[in-house]
Amino acid sequence: MTLRQVPVLGHLIVQSQVAADLWRRDKGLGIGLLIVVALLVLFVAYPLLVVGAAPAVSDWVRGATTGRWRTTMGNTLFMALLSTLSSVTIGFLYAYAVTKVRIPGAAFFRLVPLLPLITPPFVSGLAFILLFGRRGLVTHQVLGLNTDIYGWHGLWLAQTVSFFPIAFLAISGVLRSINPNLERASQSLGAGGWTRFRTVVLPLATPGIAAASLLVAIAVLGDFGNPMLIAGRFRVLATEAYLQVSGWADLRMGAVLGLALLVPALVFFMLQRWLQGTSTARYVTVGGRGSRLEAEPAPPLVRWGLFAFCAFIAVFMLAKYVVILIGAFTPVWGVDFSFTLENFTRTLVRSGELWNSLRFAGLAALICAALSTVAAYLVVRIRIPFARELDLLALLPAAIPGTLLGIAYVLAFNTPPLALTGTGTIIVLSMVFMFLPVGYRICVATLQQLAPSIQESAADMGASGLRTFVDVILPLIATSFSAALVYCFVKAIGTLSAVIFLISHGTVVASASILNLAEQGYWGLAAALSTSLIFIAIAALAFARVAFGKRFALFDV
Template structure:
């Protein structure tokens, strides 16, 4: 606090950061929580539909997290430690769901296995009911296992082989080494990946909306209360019920990640090859990864096929009519790009000084600033969107129906992404460089502009790109706050799916995915010139 008194500019900046984050993060959260009375929350346990929705959400969180973690671990192990073909393809598969709208797997699953599905009707000649918890389980598994893979793969790459070789030299079997040596070293990554997956599954809105049928979960029930019955009180109760386990998972995840207990050997490192596995295990894992890869490719392949089909299930002739529909809805595409670009840039530039202050300036409230920066990451998108709808629906700050509320909601939803990227970049920059600059007479601002910013360019751009991709494909955050003038592509896709317009929905999805990959490819090209890559 003494430093703040001595540096008025820094004090003014910190005050502005706290004021803005409290206004656009804390205030919407408190608005939802305080909207209802305490006795209203009792309905979650006494009203059968809500009670079953809560149980269903927890049930799906458990089973989808387990299946996602198992698949992610097998993928990470195969890619990181086995000499098998198609590793590049396997890595590509783990990127696809992350840069796609969150519900496209549900759409593709219907196109493949629905009543007019290619496989169910025209290959197997059976009538499969894809709606319900089993369909949602498969869809969420295929959608969210890449999130767990990213964490687990990072840990597996850092594990040294030395302890395993020592165990083999002492006569341990493959199973004993895996169970007693390798798996304990993987626990931080497995736990971190599982927790991130659980948070995404719990807050999942798009997939249950499309394929869950009568199997209700908390996000869709909150949406129906708000949009169908216009019952804001009930929507607030259900959203808050969703917030409690999400916040608990987030805190647990931060505790695991914060430990960073991945070091296995200190001292001089050796470059031993991974100990070879028996052939039947190696090729069994490869076959499993190949099967998952074929499923994911089928999911995206059927989307591209459906985009150029006249009437799905009846008239398979080639047509460009669906793309003409997308052209007619160019305003939604433009809105998606505009809001995503403005929100990601705003999140990037707002998080940059915030991360710098937390990492480089000991001002006594660093933990508070860090908490405010990561808090939106603990809030389900549906909850945050509802909070913005309630907090800014009246004076003194009336934003409902405007483009500004869309940009602000997406900006603060992406704040933890940009903040984490900038913070990680700052941790890799030695403070000695700044001290040398200050000792040579440069001021704090000049040092930040000429020393820190150029070195932070890679993480800064990476955070903005990831935020842009998340914003383009986002649905849950904006579902409560969009208007006729501010509607975006994901909202149009959801409406098309609900109306059974599979071809137009597929075309719209293909366009959004193509945009996402073009942005990703361009950003990756420029970052590779600096020896960096985008961490999804």
């Protein structure tokens, strides 16, 4: 048995040979790789290690034995289960209606779930308070009820509406990948509509649905804004960790609670990756050639039933935005519904918070897109050492709840040489790495579609690796660069969970300010500031669409 066959050591030996080879062949690429690796290690791996090492054994014991936190953990898992179940159910039905049944107005219904993906998630919480809260438009004004939305049921509603689009996106991708000829074949062998659905469509979609569930569960676990706004006394780990840090300055206990959140998130993340890999390997379509017949139109009852369902969801989603807009022009919600511009003048003109959000998110988006592109190029197209590890590291932040990332950054960058706490830099960095996975994935997908021969022919004509990247690859992946840019920007401008730990005097961002205003009951001001964020996000998307035309596709629906 040679050294190369020893499990870990062998891998190290082989990879270091690859490294030496790369360095000898192309110094420019070598340096590029070093920079990417250094950034990922410093801002993803290192903070995680610091936060992992922060709590002492006694803190873990305290976390596990205190009844209140045990309840919180129970609550968190309960919400993850409940909200995931509802989100995936709605997401599946919605995706099935839009992609398979092709209900009337499918093109419109396809677009509606994209709104929550580009607007801050806590908008749901805010909107549902305005709609169904103690002074809610529907509950109080119209129905005259004295209900209370605060609590787990309010959170359930807000999270379902916020996160079902994730399930919708993932599942519609899966449904579209099912060869319609399979349904036709089953039909020809004697299967009626329901049998086809039960024996062909559902089994084939199951791995995809499972993967979508895990994605949603990760998002629910990490959700901070909604529980903060609408959960009332019902506490989940994300909010509890924040309260430990902000209320008691107990960073170590915050770390314990945050890590308790990371464990299930990481498990889901790995499971999701595995599921995605195996299902595509197994269910890959065989015998690719051949004309495909569209699936048979669904019976009218199914078609119109699903149409009604989608219409209800869409109205619900749009009502969310309408009520925020109304709220922004209303002096005192629930009491005085006259028209005013004062909310805008007071929040926008006076404060630098929106400006902070804009410049931090803009800078973060640029860095994130650049890093995504370079990292994806290195991983997909160059034979680099530790490619798998690098890939994992770039995707890992997708599994890290924002709350934990915030605490980790506070702990890791509090002392020299990297004393960044209190600066704008740390906020920008947290945004970059939080949203890196999506940008990176977009770039990887594009690069995998480019024929390697393009790059080889450039090399053949004498271009170095770096030169090839700049001259050939960059122009070809300009659209995925811009998609990464826009995605990071719209997400960063509304993010709350990590940023809330990192702001200080002078670096307060709009999302944190909205939370603050809502907690104090300044609904009009909170709505006005939210409206501004929503419009900036939509404007950014519209701008990219105009600038890049049809080629710009942020979400593949």
